[in-house]
Amino acid sequence: MSLLSDVLVILLNGLQQGAIYVLLAVGLSIILGTLKFVNFAHGALYLVGTYAGLFVALNVPLSNGKLAEWGFSSFGLDIGFFAALLFVPLFVFGVGLLMERYLARAFYDRPDTDQILVTFGLAIVVQELFRVLFGSNSLPFEQPERILSVGSFAGIPVSGPIALPIVGNFPQWRLWVIGITAVLVALVYLLVEYTDFGLVVRAGTRDAEMVRLLGIKITRPYIVVFGIGAALAGVAGVVGGPLNVVNPTIGTNILVPAFLTVVIGGVGSIAGAVVGGIVFGLTTAALVAFAPAWSQVGLYAIAAIVLLARPQGLLGDEEVVP
Amino acid sequence: MSEKDANPSAKDALVGGSLFGRWEKLRGREGTVVGITAVLVAVFPYLFARAPVVSGILQGYQSLATLILIWGIFAIGFDLLLGYTGLLSFGHAAFWGGAAYAAGIVAKNVSGDPIVMVVSGTLFAVLLAWVLGFLSLRRGGIYFSILTLAFAQMFYYMAASPLAFLTNGENGLTGVDVGSFLGVIHLEADVPSVGGMLLGTWLYAFVGVFFVGAVAVAYRILNSPYGMVFRAIRENEQRAEFVGLNVWRYKLMAFIISGAFAGVAGSLFTIHGAYVPLQSLFWTESGDIVVMTVLGGAGSMFGPVLGVGLYLYIENIVSTIQALTIPFTDIVLIRDFGFYWHLLLGLVFVVVVWVVPDGLWGILTRLRELAVDLGSEAAKRLRSRSGNGGDGR
Numbered sequence: 001m002s003l004l005s006d007v008l009v010i011l012l013n014g015l016q017q018g019a020i021y022v023l024l025a026v027g028l029s030i031i032l033g034t035l036k037f038v039n040f041a042h043g044a045l046y047l048v049g050t051y052a053g054l055f056v057a058l059n060v061p062l063s064n065g066k067l068a069e070w071g072f073s074s075f076g077l078d079i080g081f082f083a084a085l086l087f088v089p090l091f092v093f094g095v096g097l098l099m100e101r102y103l104a105r106a107f108y109d110r111p112d113t114d115q116i117l118v119t120f121g122l123a124i125v126v127q128e129l130f131r132v133l134f135g136s137n138s139l140p141f142e143q144p145e146r147i148l149s150v151g152s153f154a155g156i157p158v159s160g161p162i163a164l165p166i167v168g169n170f171p172q173w174r175l176w177v178i179g180i181t182a183v184l185v186a187l188v189y190l191l192v193e194y195t196d197f198g199l200v201v202r203a204g205t206r207d208a209e210m211v212r213l214l215g216i217k218i219t220r221p222y223i224v225v226f227g228i229g230a231a232l233a234g235v236a237g238v239v240g241g242p243l244n245v246v247n248p249t250i251g252t253n254i255l256v257p258a259f260l261t262v263v264i265g266g267v268g269s270i271a272g273a274v275v276g277g278i279v280f281g282l283t284t285a286a287l288v289a290f291a292p293a294w295s296q297v298g299l300y301a302i303a304a305i306v307l308l309a310r311p312q313g314l315l316g317d318e319e320v321v322p
Numbered sequence: 323m324s325e326k327d328a329n330p331s332a333k334d335a336l337v338g339g340s341l342f343g344r345w346e347k348l349r350g351r352e353g354t355v356v357g358i359t360a361v362l363v364a365v366f367p368y369l370f371a372r373a374p375v376v377s378g379i380l381q382g383y384q385s386l387a388t389l390i391l392i393w394g395i396f397a398i399g400f401d402l403l404l405g406y407t408g409l410l411s412f413g414h415a416a417f418w419g420g421a422a423y424a425a426g427i428v429a430k431n432v433s434g435d436p437i438v439m440v441v442s443g444t445l446f447a448v449l450l451a452w453v454l455g456f457l458s459l460r461r462g463g464i465y466f467s468i469l470t471l472a473f474a475q476m477f478y479y480m481a482a483s484p485l486a487f488l489t490n491g492e493n494g495l496t497g498v499d500v501g502s503f504l505g506v507i508h509l510e511a512d513v514p515s516v517g518g519m520l521l522g523t524w525l526y527a528f529v530g531v532f533f534v535g536a537v538a539v540a541y542r543i544l545n546s547p548y549g550m551v552f553r554a555i556r557e558n559e560q561r562a563e564f565v566g567l568n569v570w571r572y573k574l575m576a577f578i579i580s581g582a583f584a585g586v587a588g589s590l591f592t593i594h595g596a597y598v599p600l601q602s603l604f605w606t607e608s609g610d611i612v613v614m615t616v617l618g619g620a621g622s623m624f625g626p627v628l629g630v631g632l633y634l635y636i637e638n639i640v641s642t643i644q645a646l647t648i649p650f651t652d653i654v655l656i657r658d659f660g661f662y663w664h665l666l667l668g669l670v671f672v673v674v675v676w677v678v679p680d681g682l683w684g685i686l687t688r689l690r691e692l693a694v695d696l697g698s699e700a701a702k703r704l705r706s707r708s709g710n711g712g713d714g715r
Contacts, residue, residue, distance in 0.1 A: 032464075038464045038467075066661075106676070111408075112410075112463045112464045112467075113404075113408065113410045113467075114675060114679065115464075116410055116412075116464060116467055117410070117612070117616060117671075117675045118672055118675045118676060120609065120612070121613075121668055121671040121672035121675055122668075122672060124609075124613075124664070124667070124668035124671065125665060125668035125669055125672060127668075128664045128665035128668055129665060131664075131665075132661060132662060132665055252606075256471055256472060256475050256605065259468045259471070259472075260468070260472050263465060263468055263469075292483075293483040293484045293486075294483075294484055296479035296482070296483075297476055297479045297480050297484060300472050300473065300475055300476030300479070301476065303472050304457060304472070304473065304476070307457075307460065307461070307469065308457065308460070311460050311461055
């Protein structure tokens with residue numbers, strides 16, 4: 001009985017951990033698969049999402065950084081978590097559009113190396129900008145107690161433990177993270193697989209030149225794909241923020257696992273990103289429970305094994321791999 | 323204007339031209355490059371830390387000069403891979419930090435002789451580069467960057483906790499006892515007489531020898547047929563393959579050679595600091611070497627070293643300045659410069675990648691070419707004018 005509940009707790013924790021990776025990896029993967037653009041600044045979008053979520057949901061006192069020096073003693077609108085979940089993706093979507101239009105587009109025809117370098121530079125700039133504004137110490141991002149702090153949904157609690165069968169008490173917020181991720185990824189999947197928009201995107205992945213010759217303006221789907229990828233990173237920032245520390249280095253720290261998720265799942269495959277994220281999440285959760293010292297190493301070891309056995313990734317398409 | 327005046331000046335231009343021409347011929351020779359490097363290495367700490375006026379303006383110090391050379395070795399090796407072979411590794415912290423740890427552990431457990439430390443650190447880095455290169459090069463392009471990054475991070479986390487009994491975990495490897503060179507010379511001691519004025523400590527001399535050696539080796543490799551193959555792979559991998567070259571083997575060798583340079587540098591870093599921070603394995607260290615190399619100018623021999631010098635100089639000296647002013651005036655450009663310098667560096671980096679992918683060295687090269695063109699044109703004009711004078715007579 002107790003062993004079973006332990007296993008279930010590990011499964012749930014792993015799914016929750018994996019959910020954050022999945023959100024980031026799906027975004028990275030569709031950008032990489034469709035636009036052939038390597039975005040090392042994807043972690044920076046996560047960072048923007050986290051801080052924006054903090055700003056909308058709560059009101060946090062500031063103690064160091066330039067904002068505090070300039071006389072802002074606290075930071076935030078304090079209008080609840082649901083509002084953050086609604087506004088932040090829209091905001092980061094906009095950031096993504098700007099990034100595609102003014103940065104990525106100039107680099108589509110340049111070598112991969114240049115794309116990596118310029119987005120890496122951008123990641124440094126964003127990280128340092130946040131360090132300057134908010135200081136390098138961690139900000140408290142409390143788990144939301146209720147979906148909304150005002151309005152008719154105000155009564156629905158999302159934090160605190162919930163009693164599950166067999167498992168016993170489990171932090172309710174973690175379940176919400178899993179649920180939100182599942183819904184969003186399903187939406188993106190439906191969008192790409194079953195709409196006209198998705199058809200153009202998939203066609204562009206195969207042969208952008210041909211799509212253009214058929215008279216379809218491919219730049220618009222491209223910019224939207226970039227925006228969606230960015231928005232997913234923003235959501236990851238909002239839902240993941242309360243589960244981790246919030247400081248300017250979180251973006252660059254999460255980038256490596258996110259990229260590995262894409263690579264072991266198979267580039268361009270949404271299902272691959274989901275599988276990769278879940279594998280990583282479960283591995284990490286299991287190692288945290290049984291061999292905490294190895295918890296971080298395990299992720300990389302798994303990645304190495306997968307890539308040796310299947311260089312194109314678990315669900316990757318052999319031909320698409322360059 | 324009399325002809326008497328015109329003729330000597332034309333002659334001067336001719337003599338100057340031939341001198342210049344002779345220099346242009348010598349310039350590319352290995353002996354010249356290594357010799358000039360050795361001279362510069364010898365006078366650098368004096369100018370940087372001790373010379374009157376110059377060092378007063380620069381505010382440099384001996385230990386930073388040593389550090390710049392160490393990172394310079396690292397950057398030259400990194401550039402062999404990025405600038406000449408066209409492979410962007412984000413995992414060189416594994417070789418730098420790995421060698422630093424290996425050297426430190428050897429010093430603690432076996433022998434603190436600096437030569438033993440460098441040899442063991444480098445050997446470790448080479449072995450590691452062999453394995454990681456073998457694994458990472460299975461996939462090209464961006465996957466190579468991501469894989470090197472991933473493997474390097476794996477070593478960081480290994481050193482952080484499962485291997486903490488060896489590496490001392492988060493605290494870094496402390497208490498490294500660096501012995502004396504050949505059992506006679508203490509590296510911290512000053513070099514006697516004129517050498518001391520120029521070089522400062524024996525440690526600097528020790529590092530300097532490795533730096534000059536690194537330049538010589540890199541120059542020899544790059545100007546050999548072997549190095550030509552590296553460049554061919556950078557230009558067009560497929561074509562190199564079609565010509566019949568074993569691209570995979572050359573890429574692996576480039577990776578290992580580059581890892582060896584990082585290993586030498588990492589071991590010297592341990593000798594320099596007598597301490598290995600865990601940070602030395604973290605991927606920001608790989609990011610730093612990427613930034614330094616690209617800023618200075620990937621694909622050139624000395625560009626990366628220039629990048630290293632600038633980066634470390636700004637990080638250690640300029641960043642301590644409270645308000646950055648326009649030199650020799652009181653006009654304040656930026657207050658709290660130390661707070662912003664990393665942000666500004668990031669912005670400069672983005673601009674460099676965007677606009678001048680060949681970095682500062684590329685700009686300097688273009689300026690030099692411009693000056694040479696202008697110079698030769700002026701000489702030609704001078705000659706033709708004197709020729710006209712002759713016709714008139």
